[in-house]
Amino acid sequence: MRYLIFLSIGLTLLSCKTTSKINSEAPQTEETFEQKNRASVTLLSRIQRLPGVILKNGVPVFTKSESSIQSNIEPLYILNGYAVGNSFESLTGLVESVNVKKIQALSNSDAAFYGVRGASGVIKILTYK
Known part of the structure; x- marks a missing residue:
């Protein structure tokens, strides 16, 4: 039973780390998109x-x-x-x-x-x- 609780807590923490990495990469993608299109504007x-x-x-x-x-x-x-x-x-x-x-x-x-x-x-x- 204890192992199941530790496993669920560990998975929850891992999913939080993955989400924060995805959110931190989003502004870089938007900035790159604007840099690529600056020649056409x-x-x-x-x-x-x-x-x-x-x-x-x-x-x-x-x-x-x-x-x-x-x-x-x-x-x-x-x-x-x-x-x-x-x-x-x-x-x-x-x-x-x-x-x-x-x-x-x-x-x-x-x-x-x-x-x-x-x-x-x-x-x-x-x-x-």
Whole structure:
């Protein structure tokens, strides 16, 4: 009888370990899937997917700035820690979507670090190269 109890407890513990391994591998699979598909998605499309960012006249702008007087000012673009400027056109000449590792949108107090240039928001881009 004791052996049956120990056997059931042992099997229960083994099944818990197996489940935790499966759950820890899931984010890696999702990340790998996104890395494989990054070549087929344009940079503009990837930026447009960021929270609070919309397209206006073909360029990304933050939704908060749409109702303000400065509605046609683009956000500040930061590429690998360096300020590129407030022009999406200049950014597309410097980086391709396939080389982008991470894109982050900053607005309000998060963008205050960049001063007046970041008043319309900041889009930070980190590349593999």
